[in-house]
Amino acid sequence: MEYIYRNLENIPVDIEYPDDFENIVTDTLCKPIIYNRFKKVAHCPKFGETFDYVDTIRKGDWLPYRGENRTFMPHTCHPLLSGQTYVWMFYRDETIYFVVVYASWIYNGEEVADMRDVTQIYIEQIVCISQEEQFMYANQGTYRGGWTRYQDGSIHLIDKGYVYNLVNQEQLQDTFLKYMDIHVRCADYMIKEAAVCAKYPQVEFIKKAGLEEIIERKVVKLPSYIGPNWRAKSIPKFLGITHQDIEKLKSWGMFDVDNIATYKILASQGKVKKHHIGLVKREFQTSELYENRKKENFVRLATYFDKQKKRMKEDSNYINHSIKWMYSDYIKQLEKLGYPLNDYYRYPKNLKESHDRISEEYLAMKDKIRKEADKERQEKFEKEFLPRLEKMCWRDSRYLIRPLRNRTEFNKEGRNNHNCVASYYETATEGGTSIFVLRKIEAEEESFVTVEIDLQKGKLKQCYGKGNRLPEKEVKEWVEKWLVRMMKKLKYADKATMKGAA
Known part of the structure; x- marks a missing residue:
C-alpha cells in the first residue's frame, strides 16, 4: 500500500501524526474491489491483493471478502474514486493543533492485475489554539498561494461534510482546556468550541x-x-x-x-x-x-392581548395570531392616518371594532389618493397620448376598433373579456403601450377582441378574444391590415405637421 502526502511544501507547522494513521485510513476509506469478468481476475485495493475468481459477479454486488462484505465493480467503470476527511490533534508548547486532511483514492482504468494501491493524503487545514491566540492555516493550492493564515473568525471545516474525528476526550483533558468539557462528537463544533474556550x-x-x-x-x-x-x-x-x-x-x-x-x-x-x-x-x-x-x-x-382574547371568548393559537396581526395592522394604519400614538389609541377597549373602523377610514383615504392620482394620470393621458390613439379609430361594415380611454373602460374590458387588461392601465396611460378594443358592428358595447400594439414600432403585440383565446384567422388579419393602414396614416400626418411647423 502506497501513501503520497500532498501540500507539504512550505507547511507552517511541523505536524505530528496519530499512531497507526495509515492503517486507520485503509480501514475506513471505502474502496470497491475491481474485477475483470473476461479474465476472471479481481483486485482489492484495500488490502493490496489480486486474486482469481470463478463465480459470476455483477456490477455493484456486495459479496464477502476477508470477513466483511465489499462492493465489486467492473474494470470498465472508471474513474472510480472515494474520499474521506479526517481530523486529529496534537498538543505541543501549550498549543493545541487540529489537523484536517483529505484522503483520496482513484481508479483510472489500469489493468486489474497491474493496479497500484495509491492513496493521496492532502493536508488541508491546521487550526492552532493557544491561550494567547486562535487562528487557522488553510492550503489554497499551489496556484493560489499555498498556505494562508486566517484569524479565529474563520476557524471551521470548509465544506467537508462528514468528518472522521480521531480526537478523543482524554486528549483534550491533557491540555489547558481540561476543565472545559468540550464535546468531541462533531469535529467542526469541537474545533470552534475549543477556540471559544481558549479565547x-x-x-x-x-x-x-x-x-x-x-x-x-x-x-x-x-x-x-x-x-x-x-x-x-x-x-x-x-x-x-x-x-x-x-x-x-x-x-x-x-x-x-x-x-x-x-x-x-x-x-x-x-x-x-x-x-x-x-x-x-x-x-x-x-x-x-x-x-x-x-x-x-x-x-x-x-x-392587553390577553384581555382581548378573553373578550373574544376564545384562547387558541388562531386567535392569538389573529390578535397580533390585527393589532399590528391597526397600529400601521393609525400611523398612516396620522393619529397620535397615545394610550387612548394604542390600547382601544375593543380591538376588533377599532381595527374595523380604522381600516374603513384607511381604505377611504387610499381610495381618495388613488382617485386623485388617477385624475392626474388621466388628464396627462388625454393630453399627451389619447389624441393620437383616437386618430386610429376605424369602422367598416363588420367591425369597429377604438382605444380604451379610462380606468373604468380598462376594468370593464378585463371583467367582460376575462383577461388581465385592467392591469395595463398605468402602463398604457404613461405611453408604454397602446390598448384597443375590437367590436362587432351593432354590438359595439359587447367585448369581443382585446388588442395591444407597440405604437413606436408599429407592431401587433397581442390580439386575443374572450379568456385569452386566439380569434378567428380573418379577425386577426383584419386587425393587422388596420394597423398597417393606421401607421401609414400617422406617418403622413406627422410629415404634414412637420412641414406646417417649418
Missing part, C-alpha cells in the same frame, strides 16, 4: 452555572439576545444582571437563556414579576422582544 477562559464557570446554551449559540453564531460581556469574570457581570436577579430567576425555575433574555428586556421597561415572563413569552418570540425593546412595553401589550 474566553470564563467559559468554565459559565458552563458550571448551567448556561452552556450561551456557549453553543456563540459557537454556531446564533444570537442569545442577552448581550453577554465575554470579558467579565463573574456570572452577574457576564449576564448584565445583579446577583439578586439571578437568585430570583433560579427560584422561579427560569434560569435559562431565553428566560434570562426576556427578563433583561422586561426589566429595562419596569418591574418584572414571575407571571410577566410567561405572559410575554406566550405572545412573543425572544427575537421580537429584542428587536422592538425600545418601541413597546411588552408586559402591558401582552396583558
Whole structure:
C-alpha cells in the first residue's frame, strides 16, 4: 500500500501524526474491489491483493471478502474514486493543533492485475489554539498561494461534510482546556468550541452555572439576545444582571437563556414579576422582544392581548395570531392616518371594532389618493397620448376598433373579456403601450377582441378574444391590415405637421 502526502511544501507547522494513521485510513476509506469478468481476475485495493475468481459477479454486488462484505465493480467503470476527511490533534508548547486532511483514492482504468494501491493524503487545514491566540492555516493550492493564515473568525471545516474525528476526550483533558468539557462528537463544533474556550477562559464557570446554551449559540453564531460581556469574570457581570436577579430567576425555575433574555428586556421597561415572563413569552418570540425593546412595553401589550382574547371568548393559537396581526395592522394604519400614538389609541377597549373602523377610514383615504392620482394620470393621458390613439379609430361594415380611454373602460374590458387588461392601465396611460378594443358592428358595447400594439414600432403585440383565446384567422388579419393602414396614416400626418411647423 502506497501513501503520497500532498501540500507539504512550505507547511507552517511541523505536524505530528496519530499512531497507526495509515492503517486507520485503509480501514475506513471505502474502496470497491475491481474485477475483470473476461479474465476472471479481481483486485482489492484495500488490502493490496489480486486474486482469481470463478463465480459470476455483477456490477455493484456486495459479496464477502476477508470477513466483511465489499462492493465489486467492473474494470470498465472508471474513474472510480472515494474520499474521506479526517481530523486529529496534537498538543505541543501549550498549543493545541487540529489537523484536517483529505484522503483520496482513484481508479483510472489500469489493468486489474497491474493496479497500484495509491492513496493521496492532502493536508488541508491546521487550526492552532493557544491561550494567547486562535487562528487557522488553510492550503489554497499551489496556484493560489499555498498556505494562508486566517484569524479565529474563520476557524471551521470548509465544506467537508462528514468528518472522521480521531480526537478523543482524554486528549483534550491533557491540555489547558481540561476543565472545559468540550464535546468531541462533531469535529467542526469541537474545533470552534475549543477556540471559544481558549479565547474566553470564563467559559468554565459559565458552563458550571448551567448556561452552556450561551456557549453553543456563540459557537454556531446564533444570537442569545442577552448581550453577554465575554470579558467579565463573574456570572452577574457576564449576564448584565445583579446577583439578586439571578437568585430570583433560579427560584422561579427560569434560569435559562431565553428566560434570562426576556427578563433583561422586561426589566429595562419596569418591574418584572414571575407571571410577566410567561405572559410575554406566550405572545412573543425572544427575537421580537429584542428587536422592538425600545418601541413597546411588552408586559402591558401582552396583558392587553390577553384581555382581548378573553373578550373574544376564545384562547387558541388562531386567535392569538389573529390578535397580533390585527393589532399590528391597526397600529400601521393609525400611523398612516396620522393619529397620535397615545394610550387612548394604542390600547382601544375593543380591538376588533377599532381595527374595523380604522381600516374603513384607511381604505377611504387610499381610495381618495388613488382617485386623485388617477385624475392626474388621466388628464396627462388625454393630453399627451389619447389624441393620437383616437386618430386610429376605424369602422367598416363588420367591425369597429377604438382605444380604451379610462380606468373604468380598462376594468370593464378585463371583467367582460376575462383577461388581465385592467392591469395595463398605468402602463398604457404613461405611453408604454397602446390598448384597443375590437367590436362587432351593432354590438359595439359587447367585448369581443382585446388588442395591444407597440405604437413606436408599429407592431401587433397581442390580439386575443374572450379568456385569452386566439380569434378567428380573418379577425386577426383584419386587425393587422388596420394597423398597417393606421401607421401609414400617422406617418403622413406627422410629415404634414412637420412641414406646417417649418
